[in-house]
Amino acid sequence: MNIRKATENDVNGIAHVHINSWQTTYTGILPNQYLSSLNIEARKKNWKRNLKMLHSATFVAENAKGEIIGFAAGGPEQTHEPLIQGEVYAIYILKEYQRQGLGRKMIKAVIHELMKMEHKNLIIWALKDNPSCGFYKALGGRVIAEKTVKMAGIKLIEVGYGWEDIQDILLHL
Numbered sequence: 001m002n003i004r005k006a007t008e009n010d011v012n013g014i015a016h017v018h019i020n021s022w023q024t025t026y027t028g029i030l031p032n033q034y035l036s037s038l039n040i041e042a043r044k045k046n047w048k049r050n051l052k053m054l055h056s057a058t059f060v061a062e063n064a065k066g067e068i069i070g071f072a073a074g075g076p077e078q079t080h081e082p083l084i085q086g087e088v089y090a091i092y093i094l095k096e097y098q099r100q101g102l103g104r105k106m107i108k109a110v111i112h113e114l115m116k117m118e119h120k121n122l123i124i125w126a127l128k129d130n131p132s133c134g135f136y137k138a139l140g141g142r143v144i145a146e147k148t149v150k151m152a153g154i155k156l157i158e159v160g161y162g163w164e165d166i167q168d169i170l171l172h173l
């Protein structure tokens with residue numbers, strides 16, 4: 001498995017992983033109708049824009065065939081949490097490649113970029129019902145914030161896992 005910085009040529013692969021991973025992760029959390037309506041063209045458009053954003057970093061993971069099987073992105077904190085500087089915006093890996101240590105490696109790549117940007121602390125938001133919250137707990141994250149969000153017409157709780165010192169997460173990677 002190879003991890004590298006994403007380029008604009010990766011929008012197809014990232015959008016595919018994004019939709020596929022949302023569908024496997026959020027079944028039972030978000031309505032099926034919403035999940036099956038996720039549109040690849042809309043995702044590609046979003047990612048084209050995201051990849052042009054200055055001050056943010058996106059990495060992709062490729063399998064032996066060079067196919068994108070995961071992505072992770074981060075940059076300056078975007079949700080206006082006071083005192084927090086850095087944020088991992090998203091990390092998604094196709095189901096068949098999960099729990100093989102790839103998440104740790106991908107988040108490490110993003111954290112190094114956040115440190116280069118001189119962010120001293122970190123937040124990662126996740127839906128409270130997402131079993132992957134176990135990943136953030138395993139990396140030493142503590143719930144420091146909680147909010148209600150509306151997604152697909154329903155209200156859901158998001159929790160913010162925080163690291164007071166961004167260096168602390170490296171101890172778990």
Ligand SMILES: CC(C)(COP(=O)(O)OP(=O)(O)OC[C@H]1O[C@@H](n2cnc3c(N)ncnc32)[C@H](O)[C@@H]1OP(=O)(O)O)[C@@H](O)C(=O)NCCC(=O)NCCS
Binds near residue numbers: 105127132
């Ligand atoms: C969350 C995710 C990025 C983690 O990546 P990963 O490659 O599967 O995780 P790793 O193999 O690096 O796991 C590291 C440790 O985190 C913990 N962990 C990971 N996934 C977990 C889960 N679903 N439940 C509980 N603990 C978990 C474990 O302690 C694991 O160590 P172990 O496998 O030796 O027990 C990946 O599983 C994923 O893409 N999940 C679906 C999408 C998602 O929910 N993304 C996050 C949205 S906020």
